[in-house]
Amino acid sequence: MLRLVRYFGYRGLTVARAYMQYVWDPQGRKYLDAHTGHGAAFLGHQNPRVVERVRRQVEELMVCSPSFHCSVQDEALSALERIAPRHLSWVSFGSSGAEAVETALKAAWALTGRRRVVALRGSFHGRTLGALSVTWSPRHRRPFPVVEDVAWVDPGADPGEAAGYVTADTAAVIVEPVLGEGGVVPVNPELLKALREAAEERGAVFIVDEVQTGVGRCGEVWLSEALRLRPDALVAGKALGGGFPVSAVFMVDELARSLEGRHGSTFSANPLALAAVSAAVSVVVEDSVAEKARVKGSRLLAELRRRLGGARYVRSVRGLGLMVGVELRGDPGPVIRCLQERERVLALRAGVSVVRLLPPYVLDEHDIEWLAEGLERCLAGAGGL
Secondary structure: OOOOOOOOOOOOOOOOEEEEOEEEOOOOOEEEEOOHHHHOOOOOEOOHHHHHHHHHHHHHOOOOOOOOOOHHHHHHHHHHOOOOOOOOOEEEEEOOHHHHHHHHHHHHHHHHOOOEEEEEOOOOOOOOHHHHHOOOOHHHHOOOOOOOOEEEEOOOOOHHHHHOOOOOOEEEEEEOOEEOOOOOEEOOHHHHHHHHHHHHHOOOEEEEEOOOOOOOOOOOOOHHHHOOOOOOEEEEOHHHHOOOOOEEEEEOHHHHHOOOOOOOOOOOOOHHHHHHHHHHHHHHHHOOHHHHHHHHHHHHHHHHHHHHOOOOOEEEEEEEOOEEEEEEOOOOHHHHHHHHHOOOEEOEEEOOOEEEEOOOOOOOHHHHHHHHHHHHHHHHHOOOO
């Protein structure tokens, strides 16, 4: 009997169907989803606009190499122009965030002819070998032959000290504006700006990974734009296709040209993915997704802090928009299990001690109460209040 390789621990739940912020098991029990497939369903499960556009595309064209032209390419590019940073005039598509990070790194290596990369301690950029090389956790990297020439900057470092890590042999600096897997830790904007300025001065490529923070989740379509970081490459994924597997790298001209004849992917610019991107962008723009995430995220953070602020088992409640972390004084596993089994709330961990909440932007007031009350009860049951 063929069995599925499970890269993540099995959660013991069968998901039978889903719609927007909810999923149901085969028995019809409803769960509030603050897991959303590691954040991919930020625009909601089965978002009607995305479903309808992909359904139409299935009936028209499912496979077309970017060596050929098809109309959905123009549609997706036109849609993305509504949200893409103005200074990034090229885009490369892929199927996953890790693939997009690989593309950005390859472009940097090709353009500069250098090899050294500067990354942040606590960062997570993916599990393929290039992306894994700039992922901090030794637990993820240890068994594999990753790129060794990586300099690690502490996100709590003085900005001037951090800039010193960028040298004349640095090919790229890659950062997350919020460390997701590393514990939902917003990075000091002054440190990010210092790294960006150092990269520009030394001819290195500045890459911002917004696979998790982008497309509105943190209350801005792109957090890097709000922080005025002006990256040479912006990496996007997860919510970019409304949950459909697609990623993108927005790049400056010289970076894009450095990959000509040096890179490719079978499913790059797949018609179904492009249709999903087109629909997802329309949702982001026309439903004011970033603004709603900012308002609802502020409300969720306030409610969590009100209920958990004095809890002895809670170190802090932090986040931006609808990317929220509750840091505990111990293993979050039992609390996450309690949320799923007793409160019917799906969450995930970040780092070693953080309950991470990545709900869709359609979260409502009832859902906020459901989530906060459930977390309060689970902490009380664990003796953490």
